[in-house]
Amino acid sequence: MARKGKTAPTRRDVLALGAAGVATSLLTRPALAQATPRVVIIGGGFAGASAARALRQIAPNIAVTLVEANGTFTACPFSNLVIAGLRDLSAQEFGYSRISAAGIEVVIAKALGIDAAGRRVTLDQDRTLRYDRLVLAPGIDIRWDALPGYGESAAEKMPHAWKAGAQTALLRRQLEAMEDGGTVIMSAPDNPFRCPPGPYERASLIAHYLKTRKPKSKLLVLDAKDAFSKQRLFQSAWKELYPNHLEWVSLSQGGKVTAVDAAGMVLTTDFDKHKAAVANVIPPQKAGRIAEIAGVADRTGWCPIDPATFESRLVPGIHLVGDAIIAGGMPKSAFSANAQAKVCAQAVADLLAERTPAEPRLINTCYSLVAPDYGISVAGVYRPQNGVLTEIPGSGGVSVTDGSQTVREQEAQFAAGWFNTITGEVYG
Amino acid sequence: MKMPHETLDSGERGLSLVPRHCEPTGPRFARPDDRLREAIQTVEMAGLLRRYTPRNDGGKSRASRASATTIAAFAATIACAGILALTAPALAASPAPPGASSCTGCHPASAGVDTPVPRLAGRSAAEIVQQMQAFRSGQQSATVMDRLAKGFSDAEIQAIAAWYAAQK
Numbered sequence: 110m111a112r113k114g115k116t117a118p119t120r121r122d123v124l125a126l127g128a129a130g131v132a133t134s135l136l137t138r139p140a141l142a143q144a145t146p147r148v149v150i151i152g153g154g155f156a157g158a159s160a161a162r163a164l165r166q167i168a169p170n171i172a173v174t175l176v177e178a179n180g181t182f183t184a185c186p187f188s189n190l191v192i193a194g195l196r197d198l199s200a201q202e203f204g205y206s207r208i209s210a211a212g213i214e215v216v217i218a219k220a221l222g223i224d225a226a227g228r229r230v231t232l233d234q235d236r237t238l239r240y241d242r243l244v245l246a247p248g249i250d251i252r253w254d255a256l257p258g259y260g261e262s263a264a265e266k267m268p269h270a271w272k273a274g275a276q277t278a279l280l281r282r283q284l285e286a287m288e289d290g291g292t293v294i295m296s297a298p299d300n301p302f303r304c305p306p307g308p309y310e311r312a313s314l315i316a317h318y319l320k321t322r323k324p325k326s327k328l329l330v331l332d333a334k335d336a337f338s339k340q341r342l343f344q345s346a347w348k349e350l351y352p353n354h355l356e357w358v359s360l361s362q363g364g365k366v367t368a369v370d371a372a373g374m375v376l377t378t379d380f381d382k383h384k385a386a387v388a389n390v391i392p393p394q395k396a397g398r399i400a401e402i403a404g405v406a407d408r409t410g411w412c413p414i415d416p417a418t419f420e421s422r423l424v425p426g427i428h429l430v431g432d433a434i435i436a437g438g439m440p441k442s443a444f445s446a447n448a449q450a451k452v453c454a455q456a457v458a459d460l461l462a463e464r465t466p467a468e469p470r471l472i473n474t475c476y477s478l479v480a481p482d483y484g485i486s487v488a489g490v491y492r493p494q495n496g497v498l499t500e501i502p503g504s505g506g507v508s509v510t511d512g513s514q515t516v517r518e519q520e521a522q523f524a525a526g527w528f529n530t531i532t533g534e535v536y537g
Numbered sequence: 538m539k540m541p542h543e544t545l546d547s548g549e550r551g552l553s554l555v556p557r558h559c560e561p562t563g564p565r566f567a568r569p570d571d572r573l574r575e576a577i578q579t580v581e582m583a584g585l586l587r588r589y590t591p592r593n594d595g596g597k598s599r600a601s602r603a604s605a606t607t608i609a610a611f612a613a614t615i616a617c618a619g620i621l622a623l624t625a626p627a628l629a630a631s632p633a634p635p636g637a638s639s640c641t642g643c644h645p646a647s648a649g650v651d652t653p654v655p656r657l658a659g660r661s662a663a664e665i666v667q668q669m670q671a672f673r674s675g676q677q678s679a680t681v682m683d684r685l686a687k688g689f690s691d692a693e694i695q696a697i698a699a700w701y702a703a704q705k
Contacts, residue, residue, distance in 0.1 A: 163638070451638035455632055455633070467632070467635055470688070471636075471639055472640070489684075492635075504687040505687075506684050519680055520680050522653050523652075526643070526650075526651070526653050529645075529652050530641070530643055530650050533650045534641055534642075534646055537647075
C-alpha cells in the first residue's frame with residue numbers, strides 16, 4: 110500500500126530523543142508548511158465529522174475540507190425515543206457552524222465522482238476538490254433490490270427509519286395515528302447492518318409506547334436471524350416489562366420476511382402473511398453510494414480496510430471510517446465511528462508527515478434503552494490482529510444479567526451522558 | 538480476591554512496567570511508548586523503583602501477592618509522577634497513546650457537558666492508574682469500566698493516564 114517511511118527512524122522518534130520540553134508538533138510544522146497538505150473528508154455524520162475535528166486538532170497545518178450533502182445532521186442514536194414519542198426530533202439535529210468555526214472548510218454539496226489516480230473529488234455544480242489523502246465516511250444505503258416489494262415509494266408507507274430524519278418522524282406519526290388494538294410489525298434484517306442492537310431497542314420502546322398509550326395493541330418482530338446483540342438482556346427485560354405487547358419471531362420460527370406489499374400493508378414470510386396497522390421494515394443495507402463510486406466497496410457491499418490506518422484495501426490514498434467499513438469485531442455504531450475516526454485522523458496526519466502510524470487500540474460502548482429509565486450496554490476493546498480489528502480476549506461483554514434497578518437506571522443516565530458528550534465533541 | 542493480572546507476576550519480570558507482550562511486534566508500527574519507557578528507565582535509574590521491588594518469592598502466599606500488588610501500584614504511581622515531571626509539555630502535545638483517543642467518547646474532552654461521567658484531562662495519573670487497576674481487578678464495581686479496563690495492560694494504562702494528566 111502507499112505507506113511511506115516503514116523502516117527509517119521517523120521524525121517523531123528523532124524528536125523524542127531531543128529536548129523534552131519542546132512540543133513535537135511545533136517542530137514538525139515548518140517542514141510541512143512548505144506545501145500545505147490537503148485532506149478532504151466526505152460525509153458529515155459521526156464518522157466524518159469526528160475525523161474532521163480530530164484531524165484539525167492533531168495537525169493544524171493540514172487543510173481540512175468536510176463535504177456533506179445536507180446542511181443539518183440528524184443523529185440516529187436516541188432516535189428510537191423520538192419514534193416512541195419520548196423525545197423531539199429537533200434534539201437529534203445538529204448543524205455544522207461549530208465545525209466551520211473550528212477552522213474546517215465545510216462544503217454543503219453532493220460528491221459525484223472520485224478520481225483516485227488524480228486525487229480529485231468532483232462535486233455538483235462542476236466543482237472539484239484536490240486532496241493528498243481522502244477520508245470517506247459513506248454511512249449506509251438501503252439495498253433497494255434486496256426485498257421484493259420494498260422500494261423508495263414503499264418506504265413512504267412502510268418506513269425503515271434507519272436513517273434518522275423524515276423517516277423517523279413518519280414512523281412516529283403512523284404510531285400516533287394508529288387506533289388502539291392494531292398490530293405493529295417490525296422486520297429486522299440479517300447481519301451485517303447499522304447498529305446491531307438498534308432494532309431491539311426500537312422494539313422495546315415501541316412496546317413501551319403501546320403499553321402506556323395503546324394497551325390493546327401489540328408489536329410483532331419478524332427477524333431474519335436467530336440471535337442478536339444483547340439478546341439475553343433484551344429478552345429478560347421484555348418478559349418483565351412487555352409480556353403482552355412484544356412478540357419476537359426468530360428465523361427458525363419462520364421470522365424472515367421474504368416480500369412486502371406496501372399497498373396492502375402485508376409482510377410475507379415463508380409460512381405466513383402478516384397484515385400490519387403500522388409496518389417498520391428495516392431492510393438489508395450496504396455502504397453508502399460514494400463507496401461504490403470510489404471503488405472501495407467489495408462484493409459484500411462493504412469496505413475492507415487496513416485496521417491500523419483505516420486506508421482502503423482496494424484504493425490507496427483513500428481512508429474509510431464508520432458504518433460502511435468491514436471492522437471485524439467492531440460493531441457499526443456511532444461510538445465505533447467516532448473512535449475509528451480519531452485513530453484514522455492520527456494515521457492520516459502521520460502518513461502525511463511521513464511517520465509510521467502506531468498500532469491502535471479502539472473502544473466501543475453501545476447503550477440501548479429497554480425503557481426510558483432502563484439501560485443496558487455492550488462494550489469492547491479492539492486491536493488489529495491478522496489484518497482485522499479483533500476484540501482483546503478477556504475484555505468487553507454486556508451488562509450483568511442480574512443487574513439491579515439502580516444499575517439499569519445508571520446505564521440509562523450514562524447513555525444520555527454519552528449522547529451529550531459525543532455530540533458535543535463532534536458538533537459542539 | 539482477584540488481582541490485577543499484570544502486576545501479579547511482577548516477581549518474574551523484576552517489576553518491569555512494560556510487559557514483554559506490549560513491546561511493538563514488528564517493524565510495521567512506530568513505538569509510541571518510547572518516551573514512556575525512557576521516563577520509566579530514568580525513574581528506575583534514580584533508584585526509586587528498585588527500593589520497592591519485592592523479593593522473588595514466586596508469588597506463592599496471598600499476603601505476599603497482595604503486597605506485591607500494592608508495591609507495584611505504588612511503583613506505577615511513582616513512574617507516572619516521574620513521567621509527568623520529566624516530559625509534561627511534550628506529553629501534552631504528543632499523539633494520544635493507543636486507546637486514549639477512544640476515552641473521550643464518554644469522558645468529555647471539554648468542560649460543561651451534561652453527563653455523570655467525569656473528565657479525564659488534568660486528573661492525576663496516579664489516580665487514573667489506580668482506578669483502572671481497581672476496575673480491572675473487580676475491587677471497584679462499575680457498569681462499563683470493568684469490562685473496558687480488562688482490555689488494557691499496565692503499560693497501556695500508565696501511558697494513557699500520563700497523557701490525560703498532561704492535558705489541560
